[in-house]
Amino acid sequence: MFVLYSFKHYLLSCVSIYGNWSMSLTNRVWISDIQGALTVGVIVDYLHLWDLLSDVQLQPEVEDRHIGRLASHGQYSAKSAYESLFLGSTLFEPxxxxxxxxxxxxxxxxxxxxxxxxxxxxxxxxxxxxxxxxxxxxxxxxxxxxxxxxxxxxxxxxxxxxxxxxxxxxxxxxxxxxxxxxxxxxxxxxxxxxxxxxxxxxxxxxxxxxxxxxxxxxxxxxxxxxxxxxxxxxxxxxxxxxxxxxxxxxxxxxxxxxx
Incomplete structure (x- = not known):
């Protein structure tokens, strides 16, 4: 299953994952697991995430895969995550x-x-x-x-x-x-x-x-x-x-x- 991390801030602050994505998505368990203050920003993220996951069909026989959008090879790595911290930075030439x-x-x-x-x-x-x-x-x-x-x-x-x-x-x-x-x-x-x-x-x-x-x-x-x-x-x-x-x-x- 492919998962898009567009709302990782929301997930990190409000949703505790049970161990893998399939358990969280089954019967929309992730909704009942929302914690913390429901600010306007959180509610907006929630609605976006609902739209994003509403059409997701679980395939139990297919193993979950993490996709790193910032990595050229599409695979998440600690290196690609570290390099993403420097996006938009300027080079000090000398x-x-x-x-x-x-x-x-x-x-x-x-x-x-x-x-x-x-x-x-x-x-x-x-x-x-x-x-x-x-x-x-x-x-x-x-x-x-x-x-x-x-x-x-x-x-x-x-x-x-x-x-x-x-x-x-x-x-x-x-x-x-x-x-x-x-x-x-x-x-x-x-x-x-x-x-x-x-x-x-x-x-x-x-x-x-x-x-x-x-x-x-x-x-x-x-x-x-x-x-x-x-x-x-x-x-x-x-x-x-x-x-x-x-x-x-x-x-x-x-x-x-x-x-």
Whole structure:
């Protein structure tokens, strides 16, 4: 027998099944088993269910079958029920480059904040009417946004070029035509593959974290912007990440044969 679960909410809240559908449908036993408050919604569901079951003819010789309408093969499974919870959800496109990349959790979380434009830059402070610097603390030329800070201005582009030159990937450094940090991250990641891609993603997260912490030292500690100083810190972090298990990063920094 085929049973359509159109009114599962009603069944779950008002009807206790005796063990199988045939016992509940025999002589319409399910009607006498209704429990709970008869709200307008319950009564409407009841009338719909009555219409649905009024023409059902039991076939005792045929075993009951559960049909999962959300499963491609028509069979109910825990997996199909779980996947139904995500119907209508939207895909966060850069999730894999963030959460599947080797990096300390705080750094991956930082890049996740970048993707959602949740970093407390001057632009974000201004939108909330909070005190903020009028210009970027590193270049003192343009308003500070997270994309500007991490790749769309001369300080960051010079940092990335010199940082990537150390691992012979300078061709992947951001160009003046880049629109956003994540667009560049996507382009750089898609240009490579395998362990090189993993290492490139780790390297970009490391560089972004270095620029952010360097910016914070300039804002809160009064430090002077210094590409050389940022590179020294990035190189040390790179060494520590490789020691901690960043295999892709270790591959990028390994000496070339005969080098």
């Amino acid at each position: 999730w894999e480059r963030i959460w599947k990349t080797w990096a300390p959790p705080k750094c991956r979380f930082f890049v996740w904040l970048i993707a959602h434009n949740k970093c407390w830059t001057a632009e974000r402070l201004a939108r909330r009417g909070l005190p903020h610097p009028e210009r970027c603390p590193l270049c003192d030329q343009k308003a500070e946004t997270i994309d500007h800070l991490l790749g769309l201005y001369v300080f960051a582009r010079e940092f990335w070029f010199r940082f990537f030159t150390q691992v012979r990937l300078q061709s992947l450094s951001p160009q003046p035509t880049e629109i956003s940090f994540h667009d560049w991250l996507e382009r750089a990641s898609d240009t490579t593959s395998g362990l090189i891609r993993q290492g490139t993603n780790s390297l970009i997260i490391l560089g972004a974290w270095t620029l952010w912490t360097h910016r914070n030292r300039c804002v809160f500690d009064g430090a002077a912007p210094s590409i050389a100083g940022a590179l020294v810190i990035a190189e040390e972090e790179q060494r520590l990440w490789s020691m901690a298990g960043a295999r892709g990063l270790s591959l990028l920094t390994a000496p070339t044969p005969g080098g």
